[in-house]
Amino acid sequence: MANMNSIGDYIRQQREQAKISLRQLAEQAGVSNPYLSQVERGLRKPSAEILQQIAKGLRISAEALYVQAGILEDRPGDSGVRAALLTDPQLTERQKQVLVEIYESFRRESQKPPTAEVVAVVRDRPAPGEDAPPPEADGPSDTAGPA
Numbered sequence: 001m002a003n004m005n006s007i008g009d010y011i012r013q014q015r016e017q018a019k020i021s022l023r024q025l026a027e028q029a030g031v032s033n034p035y036l037s038q039v040e041r042g043l044r045k046p047s048a049e050i051l052q053q054i055a056k057g058l059r060i061s062a063e064a065l066y067v068q069a070g071i072l073e074d075r076p077g078d079s080g081v082r083a084a085l086l087t088d089p090q091l092t093e094r095q096k097q098v099l100v101e102i103y104e105s106f107r108r109e110s111q112k113p114p115t116a117e118v119v120a121v122v123r124d125r126p127a128p129g130e131d132a133p134p135p136e137a138d139g140p141s142d143t144a145g146p147a
Contacts, residue, residue: 007051007069008040013089014058015040028057060093061086 015025026036030053038044039054046054048062048071055062064086066072085091085099 007046007065008042010068010087010089011036011054011058011065012040014060014093017092018058020058025054025057029053058093061097064093064096 015022020028022036022040023033026033029036029050031050035044036054039046039050046069048066051065051069051071052062055065063072067083067086081103082100085096085103088096091099
């Protein structure tokens with residue numbers, strides 16, 4: 001399990017990145033200012049419920065805090081990419097969310113059979129060595145050039 005100070009450091013880092021004061025976050029999370037200060041300094045270990053409230057106040061996923069606190073482990077079949085993304089201190093929370101969404105969409109795509117649209121596009125492509133069909137003209141051709 002991760003040590004208490006790392007979750008406190010992570011919360012402080014996310015709070016500072018969001019430009020939220022300790023007092024503002026405590027109010028938004030529904031916890032006392034002294035309690036949140038103790039969490040950030042590693043003196044208190046927040047419960048999963050408190051972490052969820054803090055995540056809401058920070059507008060980040062509770063899962064990111066759970067992973068950082070050692071409450072949530074990697075999912076079965078997960079290569080650890082999600083956890084690495086969620087706990088990377090150099091990425092903003094928005095960057096983490098976007099990267100996780102992209103990663104998960106790639107994982108979903110690799111598990112699906114190709115759709116009819118994809119099959120049609122592949123079928124319409126010229127075979128290797130064949131010339132591509134001429135592009136369709138949208139209007140009159142201007143091949144004569146100036147007189």
